[in-house]
Amino acid sequence: MIEFRNLTKPRNVPPSATPDAAQAIGFIAAVALLFFYLGFPLQAGLGQGGLLLSEWLLLFLPALLFVRVAGFGVRETFSLRRPEGTEVAGGLLLIAGAIPLGWFLAWAQGFVLPVPWDMLEGLEDLVTAEGPPGFLWLLVLLALTPAICEEAVFRGVLLAGIRGRSSTVRVAVVNGLLFGAFHISFESAFRFLPTAWLGFILAWAVLSTRSIWVGVLMHFVNNGSIVLITSVPALRAWLEGGGDAPPWVLLPLALLAVTGGLRLLR
Numbered sequence: 001m002i003e004f005r006n007l008t009k010p011r012n013v014p015p016s017a018t019p020d021a022a023q024a025i026g027f028i029a030a031v032a033l034l035f036f037y038l039g040f041p042l043q044a045g046l047g048q049g050g051l052l053l054s055e056w057l058l059l060f061l062p063a064l065l066f067v068r069v070a071g072f073g074v075r076e077t078f079s080l081r082r083p084e085g086t087e088v089a090g091g092l093l094l095i096a097g098a099i100p101l102g103w104f105l106a107w108a109q110g111f112v113l114p115v116p117w118d119m120l121e122g123l124e125d126l127v128t129a130e131g132p133p134g135f136l137w138l139l140v141l142l143a144l145t146p147a148i149c150e151e152a153v154f155r156g157v158l159l160a161g162i163r164g165r166s167s168t169v170r171v172a173v174v175n176g177l178l179f180g181a182f183h184i185s186f187e188s189a190f191r192f193l194p195t196a197w198l199g200f201i202l203a204w205a206v207l208s209t210r211s212i213w214v215g216v217l218m219h220f221v222n223n224g225s226i227v228l229i230t231s232v233p234a235l236r237a238w239l240e241g242g243g244d245a246p247p248w249v250l251l252p253l254a255l256l257a258v259t260g261g262l263r264l265l266r
Contacts, residue, residue, distance in 0.1 A: 024161020094261025176200030
């Protein structure tokens with residue numbers, strides 16, 4: 001059993017200290033409960049405004065308060081190191097390949113899990129912009145906000161607690177699985193695998209660079225690409241031209257991009 005005093009270390013903790021695994025996972029559990037009981041009602045009642053509030057008030061703010069009140073090092077816990085140019089390039093190349101690979105994962109799991117079309121149509125309505133102002137607003141709401149708030153929680157607090165306790169691959173897998181579990185909805189677990197894949201890739205990049213800014217940028221590009229695709233009819237038509245499967249020409253290109261990104265991040 002994790003005692004509360006272990007989740008909030010005394011204030012005389014060295015400024016370079018970071019949460020341990022129990023503290024980090026305990027924090028994630030607390031945030032998940034907070035999001036369940038307050039976040040969903042906020043989003044149901046206020047729509048897009050509720051989504052914005054739930055990200056900042058129920059994810060980012062608790063992460064910041066947890067680190068500050070417990071006396072952990074902010075820079076160390078949130079991996080606030082400034083990335084080098086090659087690391088930024090590697091992260092961009094990695095996410096450029098990981099995005100279409102995530103589409104193929106979602107397509108493949110459709111052979112095992114029923115596709116929740118009603119849920120996907122609802123998400124499509126949420127991420128489709130009408131006109132430039134709407135597009136910019138959705139980029140702020142659905143790309144920039146999660147890139148900051150969710151990264152602070154999962155590649156900040158959580159990753160700080162579990163990194164160094166196993167290999168990079170295993171730590172990234174655990175981080176990805178918890179990230180995917182956090183995004184499971186009441187209707188279906190269909191989003192779990194693609195989101196866990198995204199979490200794994202983001203965790204790998206942050207572990208490799210020791211910089212959360214790379215993860216923030218990659219997260220923004222991932223979510224922003226969804227808004228872009230759903231809002232540009234020609235681009236969407238091309239991606240859907242082959243039926244349910246993504247265009248197969250993207251598969252070798254995605255693998256090359258991921259390979260190149262991993263090389264730059266070594």
